[in-house]
Amino acid sequence: xxxxxxxxxxxxxxxxxxxxxxxxxxxxxxxxxxxxxxxxxxxxxxxxxxxxxxxxxxxxxxxxxxxxxxxxxxxxxxxxxxxxxxxxxxxxxxxxxxxxxxxxxxxxxxx
Amino acid sequence: xxxxxxxxxxxxxxxxxxxxxxxxxxxxxxxxxxxxxxxxxxxxxxxxxxxxxxxxxxxxxxxxxxxxxxxxxxxxxxxx
Numbered sequence: 001x002x003x004x005x006x007x008x009x010x011x012x013x014x015x016x017x018x019x020x021x022x023x024x025x026x027x028x029x030x031x032x033x034x035x036x037x038x039x040x041x042x043x044x045x046x047x048x049x050x051x052x053x054x055x056x057x058x059x060x061x062x063x064x065x066x067x068x069x070x071x072x073x074x075x076x077x078x079x080x081x082x083x084x085x086x087x088x089x090x091x092x093x094x095x096x097x098x099x100x101x102x103x104x105x106x107x108x109x110x111x
Numbered sequence: 112x113x114x115x116x117x118x119x120x121x122x123x124x125x126x127x128x129x130x131x132x133x134x135x136x137x138x139x140x141x142x143x144x145x146x147x148x149x150x151x152x153x154x155x156x157x158x159x160x161x162x163x164x165x166x167x168x169x170x171x172x173x174x175x176x177x178x179x180x181x182x183x184x185x186x187x188x189x190x191x
Contacts, residue, residue: 031179032179081159
């Protein structure tokens with residue numbers, strides 16, 4: 001494994017919920033990244049985010065690491081969940097709540 | 112660099128010959144699309160694997176010549 005792959009592994013080992021995105025949670029720089037931040041905030045879960053626009057190696061490295069060509073990418077407990085469309089579907093069909101419960105990740109949906 | 116709706120549909124059909132594809136050019140710029148794809152090849156696969164199948168059909172275009180593609184995949188037609 002090269003350095004960036006090891007670094008990514010470290011990122012997803014360190015935190016339960018990790019988001020690789022374009023921009024920051026406060027200033028997302030892509031619609032898909034903004035949607036994912038919106039969903040994570042709606043679920044009220046704590047997450048760590050990494051801005052791929054600040055790091056070209058990370059931007060290309062995460063695509064290889066996950067074997068997934070697009071960003072954003074979400075990891076929960078070291079498991080690759082998918083991108084914005086998958087997270088949205090999981091929210092709509094309730095799968096995301098079961099996944100969070102299974103992994104004992106606290107969340108609180110704001111009504 | 113962009114990808115026309117026909118190019119996208121052709122690439123997907125190559126991998127998923129029975130696919131029914133509903134492609135929407137969201138901004139009219141050949142660069143932001145919404146695709147609803149139904150194919151029997153999705154049967155038994157997780158969403159992650161279904162989307163991966165579509166991405167593999169698009170190859171290196173995804174994230175390069177094609178900037179944004181919203182995906183909805185299914186193995187059966189949903190009733191509207």
